[in-house]
Each structure stands twice: as C-alpha cells, then as structure tokens.
Amino acid sequence: DIQMAQSPSSLSASVGDRVTITCRASQSISQFLNWYQQKPGRAPQLLIYTASSLQGGVPSRFSGSGSGTDYTLTINSLQPEDFATYYCQQSYITPYTFGQGTRLEIK
Amino acid sequence: QLQLQESGPGLVKPSETLSLTCSVSDGSISSSYHLWGWIRQPPGKGLAWIGSIYYDGNTHYNPSLKSRLTMSIDTSKNQFSLKLTSVTAADTAVYYCARHGRWDLGTFDAFDIWGQGTVVTVSS
Numbered sequence: 001d002i003q004m005a006q007s008p009s010s011l012s013a014s015v016g017d018r019v020t021i022t023c024r025a026s027q028s029i030s031q032f033l034n035w036y037q038q039k040p041g042r043a044p045q046l047l048i049y050t051a052s053s054l055q056g057g058v059p060s061r062f063s064g065s066g067s068g069t070d071y072t073l074t075i076n077s078l079q080p081e082d083f084a085t086y087y088c089q090q091s092y093i094t095p096y097t098f099g100q101g102t103r104l105e106i107k
Numbered sequence: 108q109l110q111l112q113e114s115g116p117g118l119v120k121p122s123e124t125l126s127l128t129c130s131v132s133d134g135s136i137s138s139s140y141h142l143w144g145w146i147r148q149p150p151g152k153g154l155a156w157i158g159s160i161y162y163d164g165n166t167h168y169n170p171s172l173k174s175r176l177t178m179s180i181d182t183s184k185n186q187f188s189l190k191l192t193s194v195t196a197a198d199t200a201v202y203y204c205a206r207h208g209r210w211d212l213g214t215f216d217a218f219d220i221w222g223q224g225t226v227v228t229v230s231s
Contacts, residue, residue, distance in 0.1 A: 034217040049217035091216035095169040096156040
C-alpha cells in the first residue's frame, strides 16, 4: 500500500493567515492526489483533485501543488469557516489511502 | 445535485455481519463515468477506503478487508450495498458512501460526492 504522511498533524493559525499543509507519498503518485476538508460531525468535502484542480464551488483561496511524492495544500487569508481537519488522499492505485489528517485550529 | 444516503443497523454484535445500503437520488447509479465506494472512519481517527463498485458489478476491495467483504449493486433500485462479515470492535466506525471517478472513465479520480455517514457500533 502507498503510505501518505501529512504534516503537521495540527496547526494553530489566525483569521487572515496563510497556511500550508504538506503530504508526502511513499512512492510517486503522478499527481493523483486529492485534498478534503472535514468539519466535526460532517462528511469530508473535496477541495482539490489531481494535485491542483479546484473543485467547483470551492473558494479560490484554496490551492494545491506538487508532483512525484510531495504535495501541498495552501489556504490564503484564512476565514473562520476554514478551521477544520484536512486530509490528503492518493488515487494513483488501489487501495486508495489517506493521510492521517491535519487539524487546523484557531489561535 | 446527486445525493447519497446510507442506511442500516447502528448496532451489530461481534462475529455477526454488518450490512449497509447507500441510496442514490437525483442521479443514476448506472453512470458509466463513475464508481461507487465505501469509506469508514473509526472514532477520532482518519479515513480508510473499504472498496468500490462499478454499475456492471465489477468490484475493487481493500485487501485488508477482502476476505470479509462483499459489495453489490442494484441498478433497478439505484442502490449499492456493503456486507462485512465476522465483525469485531475494530469495525466500529462512521461508514460513508461516496461517488468517485477514474481517469480511464473520463472523470477525475476523487471522491466528489459523499453521503452524510452512518454510525455503526460493534458491541454485544
């Protein structure tokens, strides 16, 4: 299985900050990398697919980049509704695997 | 907008079979562009893919669950289902159904529409 390692595991930031979350795969996944946001008690929501494509309806302050094994999710100008847990997921090969999550908290 | 809704027992006894159904509304499960998957999340933990099924019944299972897992699809009812046998406390989780595409079907490989999730507890 491809292992997905996210960092940091948790992050404190303020409204208006720019934050970056990193995801590293145990082998190259050729940009088959997705990012999800999950709020407590809710299902995950797709933010970014294939490393850098913004899902419809997602604010443009979210962006993704990366290639090979290393990927990042950047959130510019944090808004109160962005405080949540973020997961990366590889869709390069089954079994699809997720990172352990990054909890973004208000400072 | 297509919607998914999970249903099934919230409590299952150890060693018994967990059965869940996902009902698809405002769209067709017979789409040739998408697969239909199950993902679970143990309490306080991360997400884990269980398996996916195509409208023609072709399945892809997580090897870690393959020996206990059966997925099926009923296009006439616009539903797909999961059966997990010989459950233990480790199978306690929120179970989500979700739609996903795949590059060879002309759609992007991501879980783009999710159900709200259903809590399943394994306990005697």
